[in-house]
Amino acid sequence: MVQTTRRIKEYLRVIDIVIEVVDARIPRSGRAPLLDQLAARRARVVALSRDDLADPAATRLWLEDLAARGAHAVAIDARKRGGVARLADAIGATSRRDGRAAKVARAMIVGPPNSGKSTIVNALLRRAAAKTEDRAGVTRQLQWFRLAPNVELMDTPGVLPPKISDVAAQWKLALCGAVPRNRYDPAAVVGAFHCWLVERRPRTSVPDLETFAEARGFVRRGGETDYHNAAASYISAFNDGVFGRISLEIPDDAEAA
Ligand SMILES: Nc1nc2c(ncn2[C@@H]2O[C@H](COP(=O)(O)OP(=O)(O)OP(=O)(O)O)[C@@H](O)[C@H]2O)c(=O)[nH]1
Ligand SMILES: [Mg+2]
Known part of the structure; x- marks a missing residue:
């Protein structure tokens, strides 16, 4: 994970949009604080995955909280087309707002292990391009995918804080x-x-x-x-x-x- 964090940091220089995927049941514990630092000054979309397993009232509170902090947040079941379509809209809106629609936009998907990052990549691409499995640590490399002629997407291995003291x-x-x-x-x-x-x-x-x-x-x-x-x-x-x-x-x- 140390290695992954270092590589994410390297690539962030060429990234326009950071898509953070966190399990809707644990948005606090599931977020690597380091990412806040790394992704500062980048356009940001937060996807609360596993919406289907989370308490709807709690998810509503998280969406309000994230919106109040200026993040574009959506709650989704990453395995369903409709949810990911809303995420795609949020990515489009974020890149337009940043006036970057003209050139190639590069988005990076980050988040803790097993949160649904690769499932989202596949849903956005509409094909099984990235390996997904129900366990932590499936994606082992940073990997680029072409989402549209002018949008590139990078899947990354999951990262957790190096030491979880809580x-x-x-x-x-x-x-x-x-x-x-x-x-x-x-x-x-x-x-x-x-x-x-x-x-x-x-x-x-x-x-x-x-x-x-x-x-x-x-x-x-x-x-x-x-x-x-x-x-x-x-x-x-x-x-x-x-x-x-x-x-x-x-x-x-x-x-x-
Ligand atoms: N119920 C439910 N399951 C989901 C959702 N999103 C992903 N999953 C499942 O969660 C498991 C992990 O998904 P992945 O896409 O491999 O997760 P990942 O974040 O890429 O995981 P790593 O590569 O190990 O970091 C798979 O079995 C998915 O089918 C969701 O919104 N709801
Ligand atoms: Mg993965």
């Missing part, structure tokens, strides 16, 4: 799939999530790990529970929307209110 950010990123699977303990992540949820919604019907493991048959012969695999399955279920649309963060101002 414990809540750690489990949230892992739960949402932004951390490679061998870098966290799934049972601890599920435990932290469920504690967090119960604190906010004491009457939630979302099961804890124990209940989930029993219901899904993760109890081994002899009565011992396979928590590790149960937790991995729990995380998949969370990301398939089995527990409903759950956002893990709202903007600071809304949180304070």
